[in-house]
Amino acid sequence: MKSKNSISAVINVRNEADNLIKCLRSLRGFADEIIVVDMHSLDNSAQIAKDAGAKVFQYRWMKVVEPARNYALSKATGKWIILLDPDEYLTKNLKLELKKITERSDVDYVKIPRKNIIFGKWIKHSNSWPDYLIRFFKKGYVTWKKEIHSQPEVKGNGITILDSEALAIRHNNYTSITQFVTRALRYSGIQADELKALDYRPKTSDFILKPIQEFNSRFFYSEGYKDGIHGLIFCILQAFSIALVYIRLWEKQGSKDKSLSRESFVSASLETSFEYSYWFTKYFSQDFSIDLQKTFKMKRIAVIILNWNQAKITQDAVSSLQQITTANKFTFHIFLVDNHSSDNSFSIFQKKYSSIQNITLLQTPKNLGFAGGNNYGIKSALNQNFDYILLINNDTLVKKDFLVELFHPFFKNKKIGISAPKIYFAPGHEYHQNRYSKSQIGKVLWSAGGYIDWNNVYGNSYGLDEVDLGQYDRPRSDLEFTSGCCWLMPKSVIKKVGLLSEKYFLYYEDDDYCQKVLQAGYLIHYQPTSHIWHLNSGSSKAGGGNLHDYFLTRNRLIFGFSYAPFKTKFALFRDSLRTLFLTGTKWQKRGVVDFYLNIRNKGSWR
Structure with a gap:
């Protein structure tokens, strides 16, 4: 008789006899049943599974595992499911932790860290740790799309396990260069087919810039150099795999002869040189001096700050923004939008800022609300062809390097649509001021990214009212919501998604925009190294x-x-x-x- 919290283990296999035995052994005493879906292996994988007492099913081989996953999940009868690849296995500590979670009624799925062993070494950097994956969940709460390397679709409430080695899935990822190249050839062919179906035509930058960006994001941004020669080789191979996708696409589209556009080639080469120079100077040569702004075209960021009858706190916010550093990465210009204040705010701004070169003053013809007022500034910035738009509340104060840190993730992942910082309560503005000691003031979290509580239809922030002890120091790009208090967005995202919805006027426009960004295929990113402080409703108290x-x-x-x-x-x-x-x-x-x-x-x- 199964327990009320029975666990089914689900494994899809194809020619994995060498790995499968260890995977199955790690499930003893943990899983109530083991489901193995064999995709017509040419070795004895299916027999190994049967000998271990697993229920074995057959599914046609489709070169990737994703289409077979939902079929495998349908065969599971347990309340909970642990999903593993055959080259993965569970540790004793992780099994104990997952057993405890099954007793909780408030959890429907779990994100588990994964320890990747690559060429015989645990790769702790190179964007390979903690490598969180949703692998433990209640049946019916997680499904997979058919596309290669697609993210699962989830419902209900999830939690994330601490990124501890003891609580990580062990993954014997790549054992040899030959294995990596073999997989890269297979995966790149599938991804090229997907792009061909969309009639995507590769650009010069796809062959040059994208592989270099992949290398830079792993080796520099994710500190792959700390993994030594293993990290260097792994990052080079990952860059090669990106290039291979577009090379295979070119091949599948007929290997047509085409002259290189001098302008596009130079543009891609310059941006590549800029990126490499930036990361090199940041991580390897503190004494190396180069004026990147003069050498390369800087990205231009428009900072939109909206005021309504709050001249004093808006001036404090502007003063804070004027002190920020750029690390020679971009230039910025402030668009101070007065939302038709009924006091003398605009005349104060005219006297103080009219002669300042990097501040543009705008006044709306009437109070357009939060969405409309910000849209007024966004339109002006887009008309002047700014590359990025920063929306930031007027009741905030910023750390000098906050914008540099907020800007970094776009080099790592071009699918990021919104980058948001770690936000603290400004000292004296906490909800529960008597709860904290003097040393904790200024370190109380207001937001560390967020999520939508779909049962109650509210956008909630991770970390609210918690003292920052480093528990939210991991960047993440899997958010479904983050407060509109501070967003950095590329202009390309705004052009695709559109402006903020003005039907809301005030509140929920950020919830709405986050959903549109996700629906457009972009990611919402939380960057914990970017810090600002929020006065908490200072902009709407009136x-x-x-x-x-x-x-x-x-x-x-x-x-x-x-x-x-x-x-x-x-x-x-x-x-x-x-x-x-x-x-x-x-x-x-x-x-x-x-x-x-x-x-x-x-x-x-x-």
Whole structure:
């Protein structure tokens, strides 16, 4: 008889006889059943699995494992599933930890660190550790797409295990150069086919810039040089595998002769040289001096800061921004947007900033709300062809290098759509000021990235009210939400996704935009080395509780009915009726009415 928290182990195999025995042994005493889906191996993998007591099923070989994973998951009967590749195995400590998790009712899936052994050595850097993967989950809560190396689709609540070697899946990744090249040839062919199906035509930069960016991101940004000669060789091979995808694509499209555009070749070469010079000077030669700004074209960042009747705190924010460093990586220009303040804010700004070269003053024709006011600044910046847009609240103070650190991730991963910093409460603005000691003030977290609570339709921040002890010091690019308090975005993302939705006017526009960014295929990144401090609602205090009641109530319904699952939409409908007829304040009721009457933007707010 199975326990209420029974565990099924699921393994897909293809010619893995050498690895499979150790994988199966690590599951003894942990898994209640073992499901092995053999993809027509030419060795005795299937027999090894049968001898170990596994249930063995056959699935056609499709060159990649992803299409077979959902089939394998369908054969599992346990409440929980541990998914392993045959070259992976579990440790005793990890098994004990996962057993404990099965007793928790608030967890539906678990991200587990993976220790990658490459050419006989644990690679601790090179973007290979902690290498978090969703491998333990309740049945029905995780599924896979068919595309190669695709990320799983999840629902419910997840947790992340501490990035400890003792709690990591062991992965005998690459044992030889021959094995790496063989896989690279297979994977690159599949990825080239996917690009060909999309009618993608490789550019000069694909052959030059993308492989170099891959090398730089692993060897420099992810400190692959600390892995020694193993790290160097691994990073070179990873760059080679990126180049191979576009070379194979060119081959599959007919190996057509084509003259190189001098302009595109020079542009790609210069950007490659710039990247290499930047990382070289940052990590290897503190005394080496080079004026990159004069040598190469700098990226230009437009800093959008929005004010409404808060001249004092806005001036403090601008003063803080004027002190930031750029590390010769970019130039920045501040667009100070006054959202048609009813006080003398704009005249104060004119007197103070009109003669400052890197500040442009703008005033909206009326109060356009948070979204509309920021859009006003974004449009002006895009018209001047800025490369990146930074949206930052006017009730913030920044660390001098925050923008440099916030900018780094875009070199590592071109799929990042939003880069967000670690945000602290400004001293004296904590929610629970009496909870903290004097030494902890200024180190209390306001946000370390975030997630959507889809059951209640709220955007929540990781780390809120916690003292920063380093528990959120790992960068991550798997967020589904991060507060719009501070975002850095490439202009290409804004051009594809569009501007902030002005139907919200105030609140939930950041939740909405995050979903659009994800739907467009981009990632939301949290960069823990970038630090700012937030005065906590300084930019919206003037409206008071009624303002919060109206916009939070109405906009939660707008957002929820746009993106939430059907079950949640039904709960929202039920709650809206309760608010309207039983429990709501005057402005909460008005928010519900305006939602159903399709009254958007500023709505009925006075």
